[in-house]
Amino acid sequence: MTALMTVKGVEKRFGGGRTLLGGPKKAVHAVQGIDVVVNRGETLGIVGESGCGKSTLARMLVGLDRPSSGSIRIEGVDPTDFERGNARALARKIQYVFQDPVSSLNPRKTIRTILEIPMVHLRGLDKPAREARLAELMQAVKLSPEFLDRYPHEFSGGQAQRIGIARALAAEPELIILDEPVSALDVSVQAQVLNLLEDLQSRFDLTYVFISHDLSVVESVSDRVAVMYFGRIVEYADARDLFREPRHPYTRLLFDAAPVPGKRSVRSEEEPAELPDPYAPPPGCAFAPRCPNARERCRTERPDLDSHRYSRGHSAACFFPVRR
Amino acid sequence: MTAATGTATAKPAGASARPGTFRLFANNRLAALGLAVLAAIVILALLAPVLPLDDPAVTDPANRLLPPGTAGHILGTDHLGRDILSRLFWGTRVSLAVGFSATLIAAFFGSLIGLVAGYVGGRTDSILMRSIDMLMAFPYILLALGIVAVLGPGLLNALYAIAVVNIPFFARNIRGVTRGLAHREFVDAARLSGKSHAGVLFTEVTPNVLPVIVITMSSTVGWMILETAGLSFLGLGVQPPQADLGSMLGEGRKLLFNAPFVSIIPGVTIFAIVMSINLVGDGIRDVLDPRLRSGALARPSARTRVDRREAPPMPSESSGTALDLVDLKTEFRVGSSVYRAVGGVSLDLKDKECLGLVGESGSGKSVTAMSVLGLVATPPGAIVGGRVMVDGEDLLEVSDEALRRLRGGRISMIFQDPLSTLHPLFTVGDQIAEAIRSHHPVGHAEAWKRAVDLLELVRIPNARQRAGSYPHELSGGMRQRVCIAMALANDSGIMIADEPTTALDVTVQAQVLRLLDDLRKEKGAAVLFITHDFGVVSEICDRVAVMYAGRIVELGTTEDVLSRPAHPYTRKLIDCVPILGDPERRLDAIDGLPPSVARLPPGCAFADRCPQVREDCRSGDIALTATGGRSVRCLYPLVETVE
Numbered sequence: 001m002t003a004l005m006t007v008k009g010v011e012k013r014f015g016g017g018r019t020l021l022g023g024p025k026k027a028v029h030a031v032q033g034i035d036v037v038v039n040r041g042e043t044l045g046i047v048g049e050s051g052c053g054k055s056t057l058a059r060m061l062v063g064l065d066r067p068s069s070g071s072i073r074i075e076g077v078d079p080t081d082f083e084r085g086n087a088r089a090l091a092r093k094i095q096y097v098f099q100d101p102v103s104s105l106n107p108r109k110t111i112r113t114i115l116e117i118p119m120v121h122l123r124g125l126d127k128p129a130r131e132a133r134l135a136e137l138m139q140a141v142k143l144s145p146e147f148l149d150r151y152p153h154e155f156s157g158g159q160a161q162r163i164g165i166a167r168a169l170a171a172e173p174e175l176i177i178l179d180e181p182v183s184a185l186d187v188s189v190q191a192q193v194l195n196l197l198e199d200l201q202s203r204f205d206l207t208y209v210f211i212s213h214d215l216s217v218v219e220s221v222s223d224r225v226a227v228m229y230f231g232r233i234v235e236y237a238d239a240r241d242l243f244r245e246p247r248h249p250y251t252r253l254l255f256d257a258a259p260v261p262g263k264r265s266v267r268s269e270e271e272p273a274e275l276p277d278p279y280a281p282p283p284g285c286a287f288a289p290r291c292p293n294a295r296e297r298c299r300t301e302r303p304d305l306d307s308h309r310y311s312r313g314h315s316a317a318c319f320f321p322v323r324r
Numbered sequence: 325m326t327a328a329t330g331t332a333t334a335k336p337a338g339a340s341a342r343p344g345t346f347r348l349f350a351n352n353r354l355a356a357l358g359l360a361v362l363a364a365i366v367i368l369a370l371l372a373p374v375l376p377l378d379d380p381a382v383t384d385p386a387n388r389l390l391p392p393g394t395a396g397h398i399l400g401t402d403h404l405g406r407d408i409l410s411r412l413f414w415g416t417r418v419s420l421a422v423g424f425s426a427t428l429i430a431a432f433f434g435s436l437i438g439l440v441a442g443y444v445g446g447r448t449d450s451i452l453m454r455s456i457d458m459l460m461a462f463p464y465i466l467l468a469l470g471i472v473a474v475l476g477p478g479l480l481n482a483l484y485a486i487a488v489v490n491i492p493f494f495a496r497n498i499r500g501v502t503r504g505l506a507h508r509e510f511v512d513a514a515r516l517s518g519k520s521h522a523g524v525l526f527t528e529v530t531p532n533v534l535p536v537i538v539i540t541m542s543s544t545v546g547w548m549i550l551e552t553a554g555l556s557f558l559g560l561g562v563q564p565p566q567a568d569l570g571s572m573l574g575e576g577r578k579l580l581f582n583a584p585f586v587s588i589i590p591g592v593t594i595f596a597i598v599m600s601i602n603l604v605g606d607g608i609r610d611v612l613d614p615r616l617r618s619g620a621l622a623r624p625s626a627r628t629r630v631d632r633r634e635a636p637p638m639p640s641e642s643s644g645t646a647l648d649l650v651d652l653k654t655e656f657r658v659g660s661s662v663y664r665a666v667g668g669v670s671l672d673l674k675d676k677e678c679l680g681l682v683g684e685s686g687s688g689k690s691v692t693a694m695s696v697l698g699l700v701a702t703p704p705g706a707i708v709g710g711r712v713m714v715d716g717e718d719l720l721e722v723s724d725e726a727l728r729r730l731r732g733g734r735i736s737m738i739f740q741d742p743l744s745t746l747h748p749l750f751t752v753g754d755q756i757a758e759a760i761r762s763h764h765p766v767g768h769a770e771a772w773k774r775a776v777d778l779l780e781l782v783r784i785p786n787a788r789q790r791a792g793s794y795p796h797e798l799s800g801g802m803r804q805r806v807c808i809a810m811a812l813a814n815d816s817g818i819m820i821a822d823e824p825t826t827a828l829d830v831t832v833q834a835q836v837l838r839l840l841d842d843l844r845k846e847k848g849a850a851v852l853f854i855t856h857d858f859g860v861v862s863e864i865c866d867r868v869a870v871m872y873a874g875r876i877v878e879l880g881t882t883e884d885v886l887s888r889p890a891h892p893y894t895r896k897l898i899d900c901v902p903i904l905g906d907p908e909r910r911l912d913a914i915d916g917l918p919p920s921v922a923r924l925p926p927g928c929a930f931a932d933r934c935p936q937v938r939e940d941c942r943s944g945d946i947a948l949t950a951t952g953g954r955s956v957r958c959l960y961p962l963v964e965t966v967e
Contacts, residue, residue, distance in 0.1 A: 049829035049830065049831065049832075050800075050829055062516065064512055064515065064516070087515050087516065087518075088518045088520075091515075091516050091517065091518050092518075095516060096512075096513075096516050098509045098512075098513065099509075100509060103508055103509045103510065104509035104510050104512075104513045105510055105513070106510040106513075106514070106528055106531075106532070107510075107532065108531040108532055109528075109531075117514065117517040117518065117519060118516075118517040118518055120518075121517060121518030121519055121523075122517065122518040156917055157685075158917070159917075164513075167513065167517065170517075171516075171517065171518070186684040186685050186856065187684065187856060187857075187897065187900055187901050188684060188896070188897060188900050188913065188914040189684075189917075190900070190901075191900035191901070191902075191911035191912065191913035191914070192913040192914075192915075194902070194911055194913075195910070195911055195913050213829065213830065214830075215830070215904055216901070216902040216903055216904040217902050219902065219904060219905075219907045220902040220907045220909070220911070239907065240907075243904075243905065243907065253831055254830060254831065255904065256834070257830045257831045257833065257834035258830050258859070258904050259833075259834075259837075259857065259859030259860050259862060259863045260859050260862065260903060260904055260905075261858035261859050261861070261862050261886055261898060261901060261903065262858075262862055262883075262886040262887060263862055264862060264863055265863075266834045266837060266838070266863050267834070268831070268834035268835045268837070268838045269831070269834075269835060271783075271785070272783055272784065272785065272801060272802065272805070272835055273831070273832075273835075274799050274801075274802070275799075
């Protein structure tokens with residue numbers, strides 16, 4: 001397996017700097033110390049709850065936002081393109097599928113116009129080539145070609161998301177960042193889209209970064225998984241390993257909290273829990289206040305992913321990981 | 325006004341069924357009247373050169389100040405003996421031309437500034453908008469006077485002055501809208517499709533801003549015509565002998581007592597023009613403004629209209645039933661289509677039971693719940709059949725006052741999004757206290773004390789302190805706890821929870837589910853729990869009802885329905901959800917889409933997507949057949965529903 005994308009020490013701060021009077025402004029670290037590798041042909045799942053920084057990370061991976069520090073490299077693209085925010089150069093390699101399918105389509109443009117934009121601007125296709133490609137794309141996402149001349153509001157969520165996927169494919173990318181692609185959809189439609197994504201991956205040799213808050217969805221699509229909490233990756237492993245034997249107490253908690261049809265299995269925390277104040281992050285592990293295993297060391301020293309290497313490719317940012 | 329907005333309210337969106345833009349406009353009588361008056365004025369002004377009119381500039385001192393009605397001078401003559409009718413036509417022409425061109429100029433430059441400032445943001449935005457603010461800081465007439473003073477009096481200079489004075493108005497309006505659009509996902513999507521910033525701004529954002537520009541224009545034209553008249557009135561606009569409405573008014577001012585008609589006639593004309601333009605402008609705004617179009621500003625009535633063609637007989641009162649829905653039917657009428665959102669739902673919620681109502685979006689589960697307390701917006705919604713029985717009374721027949729007492733009293737509701745259900749300007753303690761005081765005659769201090777107790781009951785840490793917090797200061801999970809506290813405030817026997825955990829994170833959902841489960845057992849309340857998630861159902865519900873296309877297709881105990889689903893839809897719905905710990909399972913997606921509730925097929929609504937479909941599934945009404953504790957609406961159920 002070869003690495004397609006390498007992310008090193010990526011960090012994103014919001015705010016900061018100085019006020020007019022020279023006082024320091026408060027800064028929020030949305031994402032910190034992210035190191036991940038996306039291998040060619042795989043699906044990397046990123047799981048986390050709201051506020052964990054997964055969408056901020058996604059926007060940086062695709063070049064919509066620039067990291068405050070750290071580097072992102074993708075094979076075949078000049079590294080400076082990320083630093084300069086050269087969206088056009090990146091967009092030929094990396095595409096993005098949005099969470100809300102309807103609001104990611106311009107309400108005043110037909111589907112044909114929307115799908116042709118990347119063909120014109122990124123691939124420079126002429127009219128007949130575009131026509132052929134349009135037919136091919138619509139067939140690939142299993143939509144009838146007569147939909148091409150309709151407007152986005154005429155589509156259901158699932159159909160609109162197929163169009164969003166078709167638009168990403170139109171740029172002929174190698175990597176697609178899927179940011180909660182099915183969370184806005186009904187369950188029956190969610191399955192259609194997940195199956196479609198799987199088919200497209202093998203058909204077009206695509207690599208996916210699949211971001212979601214839903215563990216069961218991530219488990220069903222991912223080869224490797226990174227779990228995020230409060231802006232950092234807390235556990236990083238092969239999907240099978242992670243789901244068979246979660247090491248980080250937060251991952252464990254996520255598993256226990258997910259309801260499973262047909263079972264009364266949910267275990268919840270005793271006390272209502274909240275994320276730490278982002279303006280005043282704790283010095284130690286951000287999960288310590290909620291953690292059943294937390295000890296003194298956790299509150300003063302921050303564990304990193306090297307703290308606990310369980311096996312090859314399975315690491316957890318925890319001093320006292322969960323044991324079987 | 326009401327005619328135009330009322331019909332535009334649409335819950336189930338259906339483009340074809342909605343009346344067209346022009347028809348909406350024409351429905352608004354005042355706007356149509358304005359349009360007719362304006363069209364007449366514009367046509368007459370345009371025809372001025374071909375009409376048999378006297379030369380407006382030829383003076384005739386012998387015939388000065390002839391009163392209206394004089395032969396040859398229908399509207400009389402002014403102080404120089406010029407024909408007022410002729411001057412009126414030519415003057416209206418000038419006033420309209422200046423007003424409209426000034427609007428176009430101001431709209432073009434103002435919108436350009438607004439678009440750039442709103443899209444680019446940051447420093448560019450600050451510089452542009454602060455310059456605009458400086459322009460606005462001058463009283464507009466002073467600014468116009470200043471510009472004319474520098475450029476010299478004259479028609480064209482007055483036009484420039486008016487245009488410049490109005491640029492800020494456009495710039496600020498357009499900037500606000502653009503700012504909102506610039507962060508929308510389709511803008512990011514266009515960037516990722518390879519468009520340059522300029523391309524995105526002018527081909528993606530601008531078409532979406534256009535309606536706002538048109539609305540702003542239609543509401544400023546009248547104002548601009550008034551300003552032109554004002555400048556001319558002061559002698560800074562049109563120069564004699566040319567006429568416009570303002571200068572005619574100015575000339576007539578000195579003769580106001582001797583010959584009032586000289587000023588009254590242009591005055592009335594200005595009034596007619598500006599009034600008609602404003603009426604048309606309001607009409608255009610009502611039609612184009614998406615907020616008005618979606619019916620957000622329409623005033624729904626206090627309870628859903630009940631329009632039963634026939635009511636089923638009163639069911640015999642059965643003990644142990646908290647809420648009994650009998651063949652409930654709720655419809656939305658939008659344009660010419662009728663959406664049968666709830667097409668005959670019968671459901672009994674037993675005392676102390678938690679009944680899950682499961683379905684996909686559009687299946688009618690929320691509308692069913694909202695119909696219970698008459699919370700479906702009217703128009704367009706109406707309850708057209710069935711009964712809602714609580715304590716031997718049909719809630720569709722009780723008085724408004726009795727229904728109001730039931731809401732939040734005997735029956736309480738918990739909604740999906742606590743941020744939009746809580747009032748942002750009151751503390752959560754105040755809001756709970758208000759819920760208590762609207763049902764119990766207690767003082768504020770007493771209600772507050774109870775509110776704090778309730779917050780403790782839903783396990784909010786530091787309840788005493790948190791009662792003084794505003795909703796935005798709490799996390800999503802905490803806010804939902806507050807809503808639960810509010811639902812418990814009056815010891816409701818029945819709680820209706822509409823997707824109460826859908827907006828929450830899993831770990832928080834687990835806590836809230838547990839809290840709800842504990843509290844309902846502690847308080848002995850019956851819960852109607854609406855959700856789309858079978859996992860959540862398994863966690864909390866005793867029985868579950870599955871809805872599809874506005875009807876219940878299966879009902880039974882949670883365990884039975886989940887382990888041995890009888891309806892093919894239930895089976896499919898369970899199979900298409902990924903299950904944690906079983907990643908290899910290929911998801912069995914349901915092909916196609918649910919049918920529109922405006923065009924339901926005869927027979928089974930699921931027939932087109934059903935793998936077991938047979939010929940007789942497609943005709944006749946298929947009844948919900950009950951065997952033991954299990955009901956299913958299917959001719960060929962997957963399992964024998966034996967007792």
